Structure formats: structure tokens, C-alpha cells
Amino acid sequence: MSRALSYAERRKLQLRDEIIEAAFDVFAERGYHDAGVTDITERVGIGSSTFYRHFDNKRDLLDAVITTVIDRWVAVLAAENAADAAATLGDYRAQSLRIATALNDIASDLRIIRILLGQITGIDREFEQKVFAMFDLAVAFEAGYLDNGLQRGYLRADIDTAATARAVVGMIFGTAILGLNPTIDADERTETSHAAVQLMFDGIAK
């Protein structure tokens, strides 16, 4: 049983969170490489070396940032984690819309997309692997849903669930990246999200 945190300890955790929050801004605005540690500490209003009481180094901060983000994504997926929850096509469509909406909410914080999806290959291999692991997880979830739908018989029998799961997940993250384009506004992002769900279920053919 963990004892209650002392004031100082709570204060420390809070400052850590403030740093992470500032890092969201700065990493998103300038990109990881261009973002200076002092850019972040100045935004928080602390001295630059205080940063090192909370993180080992700049790379460590990025880890904290993406862990926070990935946890949130995974939570959304996990909230719907009963792969066999959808008994009918209607259930599944409703579930998919819930997920799409939830993910869209997260993605509406464009900083996250900029940091996580915008520089996948621009940091280092470890970073890449983390993002790919998240992709894998999403694909596994999606494949589970599709397999369930096949078993239940409400999906086409001829779909390759693994490949289709990748296509669906690719569409989710791909549209999120397109949504970074400043020429696209929030409404258009929502419309795109809905179009993606319709595409997924019904396709475009008459």
C-alpha cells in the first residue's frame, strides 16, 4: 500500500507534469531537434538545470511525452477492448464510430500528431520502435474486431483480416497526418473521420 505523498513529493510530480506539458508545445512547434531545453524551461519558468532534477536528459523527456500520449491512445482502444463485444454489424459500426470519435478527439490536439506521427524516423530507432509498437497494437485490436465480425458472420467472408486491419489503421493515422495541414479545419477533420468510417464499412461502390 503506497503511503500518501508528502507535499514536496506532490509538488515535484506537479512540476514534472508542467515540464511535460510545456514540452508538448515546444516539441510540436519546433520539432524535437530544434527544440532547446531552455525553450522548455523558460516556458515553465524554471532554471535550465532544474530540468535535470526531473529528467535524465532531453531524450528522456521525449520518452515521457510519448509515453503519456501512447497511454492515452491505448486507453481509448482498451476502453473498447472486448473484441467480441459487437454482436451485429450495427453494434460494430457504432463501436467503430465511438473509437473514431475518441481518436479524433485526441488527434484534435494537433501537438500530439506533430510529435508522434510527424517525426517517426527523425529521432532514433528506439522512438521508431515505440511508435511502431503502438501501430502493431492498434492493428492487433482491429484484426480482433474483424475476426470477431467474420465469426459472427456479419462481415464479408473474403476479407484478409490482417491486411485489412493494417489498411484501416493506416487510414486512421494517415488521415490524422493529413489533418496537420493548416488548410484543413476542424470540421473537415471530423468529416474526414466520418467518411473514413463509411468507407470502411460500405466502400464507395453503389
Added chain:
Amino acid sequence: MSRALSYAERRKLQLRDEIIEAAFDVFAERGYHDAGVTDITERVGIGSSTFYRHFDNKRDLLDAVITTVIDRWVAVLAAENAADAAATLGDYRAQSLRIATALNDIASDLRIIRILLGQITGIDREFEQKVFAMFDLAVAFEAGYLDNGLQRGYLRADIDTAATARAVVGMIFGTAILGLNPTIDADERTETSHAAVQLMFDGIAK
């Protein structure tokens, strides 16, 4: 009529191309920021300053690289530029498969995806804009195809062509990014591509 190039001029262009080719490797392997100019010149087997006879600076080289790439992508799209070419759903499906296959061929050079899609927000705003402009172009093409299909009457009347075009293009580039994952092999990438086309036309619903 441009006169024939002298030997020296051809030699110069050839070296320029060798540098660009090496940059494909190095930028893809290490990312733009981590790639040193000397990493590239060493791979070509030239002195570091020779580089500067061919490019103004490292950033200028990246421009040459992405221009090369974007030109190739656009050429693929432009090769199918008759938006009204597809008279029937079958035509359109065939056309889409051709494009998907061509893009997949390009994307099979994973270096391109790593450089162009892997660090969109990690370089600078100008780089971002170039990639987004390419996305816009692809979306405009796709929307044209869809509008044609609507007019011809072989597509569902209820689709939002703009939003659907974004969903389709997002799927294309999104699956390309997923394809960077080393756990995915070339066959799986092809399967994903086919699944994407099927998804697009028929959806998953029975």
C-alpha cells in the same frame, strides 16, 4: 534546342546524382538532423568540401532529394490524369489498382517513405509545406476521380467526395508509413495495398 553537354558537365551532373543517391541512404538511415554532411561525402568517396560545389548547404541537398521524390509521385498520379477516363466502376477499380501498384512500387523504396513521410514536422515549415502540397495534390486528383464516378453514376450518391478523397489519400500514405515497420515484409505490404483497394470499393460489410 539544348546543345550536347560537355564531358565535364556530364561528369558534374553525375556526381551531383551520386550525392543525392547517397543522401537517400544517409537521410533515411540516420534522419536529416543526425546525418552529417561528411557521412554523405564519405559514402560517395569525395572530400567534404566538394559537396559544396554541388549544393549550397545541407538543407539544399534535402530539397533536391524531396524534389526528386515528389516529382516521381506526381508523375505516377499524372500518368492517370484523365479524371474522366473511368467510365464504369470496373474501369475505376482497375485504374485504382494500377495507381496503388505504382505507388506501392515507389513506396517499396522505404528510404523515400522514411525521408518524406517520416519527418514531416521534424525539419522546418518549408519542408512541411512541400509535403502538404503533395498531399493536397493527391487529394485533388482523388476527389476528381470520385466526382467523375458520381456523375457517371457508378458510385454511391451519398459520399462526401472531398472528405472521402482525404480518407483514401490518408489510407495510402498511412499504410505506407505502417509499411516502415520492420515486422512487416514486402508481401504483407502488397496485401495491405490490395486490402486497401477492396476496402475503398466494397467496404467490409457483407
Added chain:
Amino acid sequence: MSRALSYAERRKLQLRDEIIEAAFDVFAERGYHDAGVTDITERVGIGSSTFYRHFDNKRDLLDAVITTVIDRWVAVLAAENAADAAATLGDYRAQSLRIATALNDIASDLRIIRILLGQITGIDREFEQKVFAMFDLAVAFEAGYLDNGLQRGYLRADIDTAATARAVVGMIFGTAILGLNPTIDADERTETSHAAVQLMFDGIAK
């Protein structure tokens, strides 16, 4: 009323001054171009990048150096700034000797002459302009003295005060440059200074 400086602020200003002082040595010994930033930081005993906490760049340091010097020169001239102070030829001769002695004292720090007069056209146009502006100021002062002497009637009526002022100022700085010659010792510099004053007032004709 400016509040007292904190210890850290004083420390910072002191280090800045130490860098400037080292720059006097190094710029004088090696010339601006040949002087490396590390030559200066090593002399101060600091790391090379510490320099950049105090100056924007090497050129900025030169500005600080010459500003310091020009301020000193101007202070000497300004200390005698009452152009109409000399009522008689004797007064004026005494005043001229005072100025000559004061300038000679400054010029005895040969580093100053080496930096300021030794590379007038060797840095950039901005540097040139600053030195020329200082010359102009000296000429204006001198012309003021001469005009006063004409009015008071103790100078030859036929002198062209503007041209003569340039000749006098040219002599001052010209002899300072000759004084850089290592074959000339301090005594000879003083003698030259006195000869210059005598020349100025009496000429050489019997």
C-alpha cells in the same frame, strides 16, 4: 537611480571586461582576422563557448573593444572642449601640449594604435566608418580651436582652418602609427610629439 548590482551581475561584467582586455592583447598581436576566439578564451582561462554568453560573435567583441577605445580618445578631446578657452597664443600652446601629452599617453598603449589605426580598411566598412567618424570629430574640434585663434587674432590670418585642422589631426594619428615601429622607443615618441607641437605653432623656417 540604478540599484546596486548583484554579485552575479558584477561578476558577469567583470568577466566581460576580462575578455575585452584579453582581446586587446590578441587583436593587437595577431590582428583581428588571425585572432581566433579560442586564442582569446584561452588567455582568459575560460571555455570557448563561455565567450558567447557575453558577446554575440567575434565581430561584436571588436565593437566592444573599439567603443572602449574611441570613448577614451573622445574623453580626452572633450576634457578640453571649451574651444574658446585659449585667449592667447600661450594659452593655446599650453592647451595643445596638454592634449598632445594625453593622446600620447593613450597611444603609449600600442595595442590601441595597432587595433584602431593599423587595420582601418582591413575589417569591414562599418569599422572604417567608426574610425573615420572619430577622425571627423577630432578635425572638428581642432578646427574650432583654430577658428577661435583666428578670431582672437593670435593666429596667422591666412590659414585655411579646415585644411589645417586635417593636417594637424593627420599629424597626430600619423605619428602614432609611426610610433608602432619597434625601432622607435618611448622617448622618441615623446620627442616626436613635442616636435609636432612645435611644428604646428612655429614651423621650421627661421
Added chain:
Amino acid sequence: MSRALSYAERRKLQLRDEIIEAAFDVFAERGYHDAGVTDITERVGIGSSTFYRHFDNKRDLLDAVITTVIDRWVAVLAAENAADAAATLGDYRAQSLRIATALNDIASDLRIIRILLGQITGIDREFEQKVFAMFDLAVAFEAGYLDNGLQRGYLRADIDTAATARAVVGMIFGTAILGLNPTIDADERTETSHAAVQLMFDGIAK
């Protein structure tokens, strides 16, 4: 007896002179350090390595330039080399005016002043020594004239000829440097020159 030069030899010497002439422009405009070898070769219209057929290196070219200049200065002084030529004050004054005019003519080519007097301490010790040697020579000449005048009895008996010679030579070169100031025009330079001669003989006192 040197045999006549072949065409090729004459051509080579001519090109050498063209390079020197271009160097006058470029060294004067940009200063020695900022002047690139290619700036000079481009002005001549030759390839950069052709330069090295005529000069060992960039520094060697500067030597050729200043040797040319110093030779010209010395020729002017040597043209008047009979130190005992002036039998009367009038003779000497006339001689001084001739020298002043001749030097002024040379100095009207401001490039020379910019190169030779503008960066005395900005190149290296050898350059400095050459300029100082030229100063010494001029001082020795001037001291010879003054000694002659003393002996002949047409100059003040109380002048320190060595120190006065330095003052006079300092005035000559000092006013030449002031003349670089773009606010001073050719007429003013001539007036300054005359004022300097008058100052030298008569001083300013009534």
C-alpha cells in the same frame, strides 16, 4: 646584357602585371583577408590555378603589390635625392611642394593607401616591417633635408631634426589616411596637402 624576351615571356610578364593590377582593385575594395584568390582571377578572366603559375601564393601576390607601390613612393623621394640640393629656404620650400604634390598624386590612387596604410597591422609581421622600413626611409630622407637646412642656416637652430622628420612624415601619411574618408573630396585633399606644407614651414602662430 639580357637578351630580348620571347613573345611567350613577354606575354607571361604582361599577365603577371594584369593580376597585380586586379589585385590592387580587389585588395583595396575588400581588404586582404576578405579578398579571395578567385575574386582576382575572375576579374582578370583566368582560371584560379593559372594564378599559381605567376605567384607562389596569395601572400606572394600582396608582396608584389606592395613592392610595386613602395618602389613608386621611393622613386618620388629618390627623384629629389640630393639632400643638399636646397641652398635657400625658398629652394627647400619649392622642393617640399614638389614632393608633396608628387606624393599627393600617388595618394590620389586611394587603392594604394587602402592597401598599404589601411591594414599595416592586419596582415603579418613581415608586411608591417616592410611598411615601417618605408617609413624609416622617408624619415631618413626628411632628416637629411632638415640637417642640410640647419647647416645652411635657413632653418630654426632649435629643431630636433630626427623628431621633426618623424612629425613631418607622420603628417604626410596621416593626412593620406584621413583622405580615405569618403566625406573628403579630391580638392580637400589638395588643400590639406598645401596646408601641411605651410604648417611645416611657418606654423600657425602669427
Added chain:
DNA sequence: TATGAATGAGTTTTCATTCAT
């Protein structure tokens, strides 16, 4: 012989991280 492409040593400058206060 003349060329200009290639060279690499050298310099300035940046920034994540450490340390003295």
C-alpha cells in the same frame, strides 16, 4: 600551358549537460 574541380585543414558557433553558489 591553362583549367577548374577537388581537397581538407581550420574556424566560428550551438547547445545539452554539469557544477559552483
Added chain:
DNA sequence: TATGAATGAAAACTCATTCAT
């Protein structure tokens, strides 16, 4: 504990000089 001054390693870039054609 918090600070920010100090650090030094690293990297882009320049240019006098050489070399292959």
C-alpha cells in the same frame, strides 16, 4: 533544492592550394 553560468564536443561551412585533364 534551484539556479544559471560555464563547459566542450560536435558540425557546417570556407577558401587557399593542388591535381588530373
